[in-house]
Amino acid sequence: MQCTDRTAVPTIQAFVDAADGPAFVKDIGGTYLVANAALASALGLLDVGGLIGRRDEDLLASTIAAEIRAADQAVIDAGHALSIEAELAGRLFLWRRAPWRDVNGQVIGVAGIARDLTEFRREAAQLQESEELLGFAQEAGRIGIFEWQVPTGTVRLSPMGLSLYGLTEFDGRYETWRACIFREDHLRILDLIETAFADVARALNTDFRIVRANDGAMRWIEARSIVFYDAEKRPVRVIGINVDVTEQKRAIVQLRAFTETLEERVRDRTRELEAEYTARQKAEESLRQSQKMEAVGQLTGGIAHDFNNLLTIVFGGLEAIGRQIPNLPESPAITRILRSKDMAIQGAQRAAALTNRLLAFSRQQPLVPSAIDANKLVSGLCELLRRTLGEAVCLETVLAGGLWTTFADANQLENALLNLAVNARDAMPEGGKLTIETANCCLDETYVRALIEPVTPGQYVRIAVTDTGTGMDRSTLDKAFEPFFTTKGVGSGTGLGLSQVYGFVRQSSGHVKIYSEVGDGTSIKVYLPRHYGTAEGAKTDPASDTARAIVTECILVAEDDEALRTYASEILRELGYSVLEAATGAAALEIIDGNHAIDLLFSDVVMPGGMNGRQLADEAVRRRPGLKVLFMTGYTRNAIVHHGRLDPGVHLISKPFSFRELEAKVRALLDASE
Numbered sequence: 001m002q003c004t005d006r007t008a009v010p011t012i013q014a015f016v017d018a019a020d021g022p023a024f025v026k027d028i029g030g031t032y033l034v035a036n037a038a039l040a041s042a043l044g045l046l047d048v049g050g051l052i053g054r055r056d057e058d059l060l061a062s063t064i065a066a067e068i069r070a071a072d073q074a075v076i077d078a079g080h081a082l083s084i085e086a087e088l089a090g091r092l093f094l095w096r097r098a099p100w101r102d103v104n105g106q107v108i109g110v111a112g113i114a115r116d117l118t119e120f121r122r123e124a125a126q127l128q129e130s131e132e133l134l135g136f137a138q139e140a141g142r143i144g145i146f147e148w149q150v151p152t153g154t155v156r157l158s159p160m161g162l163s164l165y166g167l168t169e170f171d172g173r174y175e176t177w178r179a180c181i182f183r184e185d186h187l188r189i190l191d192l193i194e195t196a197f198a199d200v201a202r203a204l205n206t207d208f209r210i211v212r213a214n215d216g217a218m219r220w221i222e223a224r225s226i227v228f229y230d231a232e233k234r235p236v237r238v239i240g241i242n243v244d245v246t247e248q249k250r251a252i253v254q255l256r257a258f259t260e261t262l263e264e265r266v267r268d269r270t271r272e273l274e275a276e277y278t279a280r281q282k283a284e285e286s287l288r289q290s291q292k293m294e295a296v297g298q299l300t301g302g303i304a305h306d307f308n309n310l311l312t313i314v315f316g317g318l319e320a321i322g323r324q325i326p327n328l329p330e331s332p333a334i335t336r337i338l339r340s341k342d343m344a345i346q347g348a349q350r351a352a353a354l355t356n357r358l359l360a361f362s363r364q365q366p367l368v369p370s371a372i373d374a375n376k377l378v379s380g381l382c383e384l385l386r387r388t389l390g391e392a393v394c395l396e397t398v399l400a401g402g403l404w405t406t407f408a409d410a411n412q413l414e415n416a417l418l419n420l421a422v423n424a425r426d427a428m429p430e431g432g433k434l435t436i437e438t439a440n441c442c443l444d445e446t447y448v449r450a451l452i453e454p455v456t457p458g459q460y461v462r463i464a465v466t467d468t469g470t471g472m473d474r475s476t477l478d479k480a481f482e483p484f485f486t487t488k489g490v491g492s493g494t495g496l497g498l499s500q501v502y503g504f505v506r507q508s509s510g511h512v513k514i515y516s517e518v519g520d521g522t523s524i525k526v527y528l529p530r531h532y533g534t535a536e537g538a539k540t541d542p543a544s545d546t547a548r549a550i551v552t553e554c555i556l557v558a559e560d561d562e563a564l565r566t567y568a569s570e571i572l573r574e575l576g577y578s579v580l581e582a583a584t585g586a587a588a589l590e591i592i593d594g595n596h597a598i599d600l601l602f603s604d605v606v607m608p609g610g611m612n613g614r615q616l617a618d619e620a621v622r623r624r625p626g627l628k629v630l631f632m633t634g635y636t637r638n639a640i641v642h643h644g645r646l647d648p649g650v651h652l653i654s655k656p657f658s659f660r661e662l663e664a665k666v667r668a669l670l671d672a673s674e
Helices: 006-018 037-042 062-078 118-141 159-165 174-178 183-198 246-327 332-361 374-389 410-426 445-449 474-479 497-507 562-574 585-592 613-623 659-671
Strands: 023-027 032-035 082-088 091-101 107-116 143-149 154-157 203-211 218-229 235-244 370-372 393-398 405-408 432-443 458-467 511-517 521-531 554-558 578-582 600-604 628-633 652-654
Touching: 006 023, 006 032, 023 037, 062 082, 062 091, 062 107, 091 118, 107 118, 143 159, 154 159, 154 174, 159 235, 183 203, 218 246, 246 332, 246 562, 246 659, 370 374, 370 410, 374 393, 374 410, 374 432, 374 458, 405 410, 405 458, 405 521, 410 432, 410 458, 410 497, 410 521, 432 521, 474 511, 497 511, 497 521, 554 562, 554 585, 562 578, 562 600, 562 659, 578 585, 585 600, 585 613, 600 613, 600 659, 613 628, 628 659, 652 659
Parallel strands: 393 432, 554 578, 554 600, 600 628, 628 652
Antiparallel strands: 023 032, 023 107, 082 091, 091 107, 143 154, 143 235, 203 218, 218 235, 370 405, 432 458, 458 521, 511 521
């Protein structure tokens, strides 16, 4: 068929119209001989008629027309078909051009057909973008994708999946992947998978540890997957993701540790608050105890001075009667007077003891402490205790070897032990055993912190008095040291025995504790501070036959109570002393400033007029150096007693005092060397 044979054009037209994309046939000069509607549309024409007989230069811009003409020429020059991508009217086409030959094989034109790649490329670009986003997401979230073909045992991992497991070279075998799981998680994971397959579970979610193949690092992996089964419910495929959750696990561990630390801090703070609350309760209880003792002390102090003054006068009168009775002829009346005198003295002594016990509880009795060997003191007291306790009570002592020395008022300690022994005897009406035990001990911080009263931790000498009596219940124990509290019947006790012991021990910087059970007896333990020194030897009272005045010794009596001043002065005059009297401190100083030779100032501590006995004594000694001073008192607080102990160098006789006591005290002081 010749190129000019137009009879072939309809046949070619049919083939061109059958193409699903633009198609054409041009002659060697570039004129369109055949074209279809798709090409016309691509070129922006309404129908094919606008193309036939025209060239690209007639239809398109010169640059586009030149590009098309160059493509056609490349096919003509090549002599065979070429595939060329080119844009046309904003769309991308893949053109397949081929030479059009005549029957002689001469190239007489170009035929072409195009495929629109625009949507394909857009979809490809979108797919590539999606794949890139998926890759970025996997990298950012450290998420690896896996597929496990269960029957064949093959595993496919995404690049991030390979990175998670550190598999730089992976043979795709299930066993290789499973080998990365940490050995302690192996059995758990295998059991989980088998259970899921047996239950035909759709989802399979778990977490486990792996040991990364490339660097041996341990990581936590969270796996989420879907299982596919065949018609016979056999697992055939598992698809899922692996996520590196190591940091989350670490955060959980840190959070748990923080929570535990926080809880421990809360517990510590709670304990601190409880300790503060307990300490506050102890402080409040200690304050209440202190206020109670202060109230008793104020009550006692308010009456002790006048009461003891009265008792001194009573004692003096009774003793004077007693000294005069032998000079009278015997008669029934004298016998009755003597008996009444003895009864009155006993009553006065009981009243004096009552006052002294109140002073002891309120820690206002003047103590004269000294270094004491408690073993010797207990041994010396045993004979008196045996007579006091009676035959029904067996007394036993357990004395520690190497016992430390303590520092306390020996007379008051003996009185305290006597009180405890008498209480123990009363708690054993049918008889029993009383044990006095000494020991060295240490009160540590833990023990003293639990006490209501303030006690200094350190070394103490312990004296324990234990009986096998009836014991005490809790309510009785709580009130045992309170003044006037007693479980004895009316008239059988004052309720001041234990309170006196308590006051003496606390005034001596010690501690006392009661341990008791109903039916099992009672143990009262007295703790006195250790003294780093040697015990003093026993002191003997001067003999009464050497207590009289020597030659013309003169004593100045300063006492505001006229009756008591008269009583003291009469005793001293009866003893042979020259006596001067003063009702106030000022009056006493006037006498001292006179020409009288005064050997001793005998002064009350509590006096009116703005000058107490201590101030009087200080001024008197300043005016007359070497003057000896003896104080008398029924109650003193701060003038000559500090911290419960007599000031150094102070000599004191407590009211009420007897004729013999004053006789011995005055003589001993006057005979003492400077």
